[in-house]
Amino acid sequence: MAAANYLPSEDQFLCSICLDVFTDPVSTPCGHNFCKNCINEHWNTTDQYLCPMCKKVFNPRPELNVNTLFSEMVSQFRQSAQQKANSSSSEQQVFKPGEVPCDVCTGTKMKALKSCLNCLTSYCETHLEPHLTASGLKRHQLIDPVENLEGRMCAKHDKPLELFCKNDQTCVCMLCTVLDHKTHKVVPLKEEYEVKKAELGKTETEIQQMIQKRQEKIQEIKHSVSISKGDSDRELAKGVQVFTSLKESVEKGQAELIEMIKTKQKTTEKQAEILIEELEQEISELMKRQTEVEHLSLSEDHLHLLQSVQSLNIHHPLPTKDWTEVSVSLSLYEGTVRRAVAQLEETLSEEMKKLVKAELKMVQQYEVDVTLDPDTASSYLILSNDGKRARPGKVEKSLPDNLERFSLCLCVLGRQSFSSGRFYYEVQVKGKTAWDLGVARESINRKEISSLSPDRGYWAIWLRNGNEYGTLEDCSVSLQSRPEKVGVFVDYEEGLVSFYDVGAAVLIYSFTGCSFTEKLYPYFSPCGIKGGKNSAPLIITPVRGN
Structure with missing residues (x-):
């Protein structure tokens, strides 16, 4: 019941x-x-x-x-x-301003419930009845009431706009197809409606994906800020512990260190705020476009959709940024503490050893797998099959003189290039009396002898005569021990290139304030054999072998 x-x-x-x-x-x-x-x-x-x-x-x-x-x-x-x-015909609503009136009512106009695209007429509840019951009318296409049904007629021929011209991307009538659009490709409105609706659906999906990617990027940036904040807190505590153990004479250095770390964190947070604000602005614009597309996609009005979709310009991409490679640059706080403590060399020597050891352990987390590129190797170099060893030879090999190859220097580059982020690798130099190590930019001149200077595209240190270490910035680098393994660390965004004596956990030298604009390649030179010495190879070794 x-x-x-x-x-x-x-x-x-x-x-x-x-x-x-x-x-x-x-x-x-x-x-x-x-x-x-x-x-x-x-x-x-x-x-x-x-x-x-x-x-x-x-x-x-x-x-x-x-x-x-x-x-x-x-x-x-x-x-x-x-x-x-x-x-209920007597209970029909009289149309109000802003509503669509019935085109059939005489006298008092009633509110239209539907508009017929075949009759080009809007009907109230009473006058709509034949379209619901009469077999000849019930197949007419009814839509929610709309005004200006005359706009669905061809202004030139006063015929219904029933077709779509593919060439001119406009709605036309039957007479248009035999006159102005005679040679054009014309399809029924419904066919083009389905095409455009499918395109709108694809556009809506793409916009949703773009929104999702930007929301994920926001979470990534927030996570980066969280990591940076954690690093900042840890390093700040470490710095405070170091300086509070010293006498009053070093309190000024402690204050400067705290200010530097806080400034870097503020810079990181400010950068994140700018990126998040820009992402949220793009999301707002994308959501606005999504709403327009979604609203238009729901329309069953063929003509309205086809005429409106042109203004959306869905075939052209939105003016949004590619956020794939965007990230918050995290400051290297270990180096900040180290540089501050280095000013107090005599009283802080033991603390410096602890800090550098921790710094080295941290940068080793950015280890990359580097192999030697034989296409760049001097014809006097002998490379191992696994691309991990380079040693000087006595006889020149017959090799193609390609543009990448070093012609006058016993040098070779790594296969891998880096244009962002941080990377670290280690090279065994045991048994050698001369070598060069560092990084070089892609555009270096490989057909001439160049000084190893940043101006020429090199950030490198060298060994000469078994115990003379140096760089172009500082010709003499003082070391208490002779390194058997050298670690090379690069922070591209920070503009930092550091060299470590891995065994002693000592910083050999750092290039700071560098401005990198090109790809960087690991750079190696085992140098030549002199007096029967220096025949040992340079060997790229994994960090796990330490």
Whole structure:
């Protein structure tokens, strides 16, 4: 008895394709109902047989079954709707400003419930009745009431805009196709509507993906700030511990260190705020575009969609930034503490050893796998098959004189290049009396002898005569021990290149304040054999071998 009193809503009996009450309803295998003609026409104009409701794809084209019980319910609904229309016609609403009036009413205009794209007329509840019951009218396309139906007529020929010109990307009438657009490709509005709607769907998906990527980038930036804050807190505590253990004479250095670390953290947070603000602005613009696309995608009004989609300019990408490589640059606080403590060399020597040891351990986390590039190697060098060793030879090899190869210097570059971030690698120099190590920019001149200076594109240190270490910035580098393994660390954004004596955990030298604008390559020179000495190779070794 409860089922007998149940009155379904009108939406349950409207075909999702024509938006009218079902006519000859049939069911797809997925259980959704459509007018028989509507679903057949829909499948006749597409390459895939998919359900318009749930988008499930069928292959091959499925058989459509009549749902007898549902057909009877639709029939009962039609009768009920007819009776309701007859009994409530006196209760129709008079149209108000901003609403669409019925075009058929004489005298007092009633509020239109639907507009017919075939009749180009808007109807109130009473005058809409024939379109719901008459067999000749029930196939007309009804939409939510709209004004200016005359705009759906060709201004030149006063005929309905039923076709779409592919060449001019505009809606045309039948006469246009035989006159102004005679040689153009013209398709039915519905066909182009489906194409444009699919494009809108793709655009909406792309916008959603862009929004998601930017939201993920915000989380990445926030995470980077969190990491930076953690590093900052740890280093600040370490710095305070170091300086509070000293006498009053070093309190000034402690204050300067605290200020430097806080300034770097503020810079990091400010950078993050700027990036987040820019990302949120792009997300706002993308959400605005998404709302426009989503609203237009929901329209069943072919002409309105086709005329409106041009202004959205969906074929051109939004003016947004590529955020793939954007990140917050994290400051290297270990180096900050080290440089501050270095000013107090005599009283802080033991503390410096601890700090450098911790710094080395930290930078070793940025280890990269470097191999030697034989296309850049001097013809006097002998490289191992695994690309990890380079030693000087006595005889020149016959090699192609390509642009990448060093011609006058016993040098070789790594295969790997770096244009952002941080990287670290270690080189065994045991048994050698001369060598060069560092990084070089991509554009260095490899056909002449150049000084190893930053101006020429080199950031390197060297050994000569077994115990003379130096750089072009500081010709003499003082070391208490002779390194057997040298670590090379680069922070591209920070403009830092540091060299470490790995065994002693001692900083050999640092280039600071560098400005990198090109790719950087690891640079090696085992130098030549002199007096029967220096024949040992340079060996790239893994950090785990320490």
